Amino acid sequence: MRRLIAAVSLVAVALLPACNRDTPPSSLFSAGGYHVRGEKVYYLRSFPGDAFEIDGADPASFHAFDQTYARDKSTVYVDGRALPGADASTFELLDGDLSKDSAAVYWSDGEVLSEDPAHFAIISSADHYLFTKDATTVHLNGNPIAGADPATFEALQDPYARDGVRVHYFADPPSFRVLNADFECSADARRAYYRNSVVAGVDPTTFPSNRSVTRCDETSISFAE
Incomplete structure (x- = not known):
């Protein structure tokens, strides 16, 4: 038991430097985003990312809005990089x-x-x-x-x-895809389209993933056998 306690204590001591306020943050111990450590400001990429120092950032006036946006007395930052031309005094989310x-x-x-x-x-x-x-x-x-x-x-x-x-x-941009360019057939997560018209009664979630579209019109879609 004493050996086990000693081993745990050694691990705890070994971890202390990682939390030192003068060292860069680590994704093993800190959340991604902005960190002020002593006289330096760092941006830490999410696990398993690393941290980099933000050159020229003023730690005394530094304010992080969230993991993406921050500002100091003169500069706005996006993902740890300066946003050119942005006015720090009026910046808001x-x-x-x-x-x-x-x-x-x-x-x-x-x-x-x-x-x-x-x-x-x-x-x-x-x-x-x-x-x-x-x-x-x-x-x-x-x-x-x-x-x-x-x-x-x-x-x-x-x-x-x-x-x-x-x-x-409008179609749904994140899920929009072309099914067959020759037949001007496309789909998003909820609808299929022939040119600019919705193909009536068709559910894209039921489309076979391993069969290509061979024909398309305003009323139906055909797939390769």
Whole structure:
């Protein structure tokens, strides 16, 4: 028993340096994200990732919003990297993995989504469809919707939306795939499509995974034998 206690004590002592406030964080002991250790700031990638020091970060004013976003007195950071041109004093998080400052709205990877933050708004966010707008443009998942009118645009039951001029129809972007390009047949997680029309009565979850599509029209889809 004494030997067992001694062994446990030695393990505990061996682990102490990993938690020292002056050493880089380790994914074995700390959660991924931002860590201030003494006079340095680190970004730790999620397990089994490693940590790197954020050059120039000010530990005294450093504030982490979450695992992705942070700022200090002069700089905004995304995944441990400086976000060029971002205004740290006005930076804030929005819903839908978006953020903004006084000059721009940023997509989840730090790319500029809109240069009109004063008029930016989230219209709807549900079932993989993120509709946003500013004074001149409507976006779906960060992509402009050509011809859409921001003043009258509204999201309807998925995958439909409308404005004062037209009705818009969208597929499900994360699961969308082409089934047969020659027959202009495609599908997402919930529907199959022939050109721009929904193939009635077809459930993509029942499609055989080992058989290719050989024919497609507005009423049916055929698979190779």
